[in-house]
Amino acid sequence: MFKRILLATALAVAAFGASASGVAYQIDPSHTVVLATWNHFGYSNPSANFGGASGTIVYDAQAPERSSVEVVLPLAAIDSFVPKLDEHLKSPDFFDAARYPTATFKSTAVKALGGNRLQVSGNLELHGVTRPVVLDVVLNQAAPHAMTKKPAIGFDATATIQRSQFGIDKYVPAVSDEIALRITTEAHAVE
Numbered sequence: 001m002f003k004r005i006l007l008a009t010a011l012a013v014a015a016f017g018a019s020a021s022g023v024a025y026q027i028d029p030s031h032t033v034v035l036a037t038w039n040h041f042g043y044s045n046p047s048a049n050f051g052g053a054s055g056t057i058v059y060d061a062q063a064p065e066r067s068s069v070e071v072v073l074p075l076a077a078i079d080s081f082v083p084k085l086d087e088h089l090k091s092p093d094f095f096d097a098a099r100y101p102t103a104t105f106k107s108t109a110v111k112a113l114g115g116n117r118l119q120v121s122g123n124l125e126l127h128g129v130t131r132p133v134v135l136d137v138v139l140n141q142a143a144p145h146a147m148t149k150k151p152a153i154g155f156d157a158t159a160t161i162q163r164s165q166f167g168i169d170k171y172v173p174a175v176s177d178e179i180a181l182r183i184t185t186e187a188h189a190v191e
Helices: 002-015 083-090
Strands: 023-027 033-037 047-050 054-059 068-074 102-114 117-126 129-144 151-162 178-189
Touching (some): 054 178
Antiparallel strands (some): 023 054, 054 068, 129 151, 151 178
């Protein structure tokens, strides 16, 4: 029994940060939600999920500043739970998904804030415009997955952007310029 615990501990250390270059994880789109919320004429605060996320997280537990993230969101997968609104959001009035089919985020810096908190700075490319964005991140867990027993990692993050800075300004200010982003993601070690 003691040998099993020792082996499991050694494997966990090896998987979660003993390496100077960190561990690469593939984002799991079925356990990732990128939720955007805005104000609609002062009456309601609708949301839309940008599903189908793909990308890689490299996490170095010993030196978080060497960590990185790259994410791609297909705009055709946007889901507000209102089909007509989805069509409108994909139209040239907003995301113009036919012309700009993806949004991407690539980190430029990661800063450890203590405990399980990080600040991830990076560039968001949306609607053909690239702007800096800062994510406030919480590391939920880095451990062998309960089902697969393979290394996995999970984060939550928040940020606020101004859509007009990306050339998406239809109905501003009646439909808010400020968009609140809430992200939750699970990722599995690349084999």
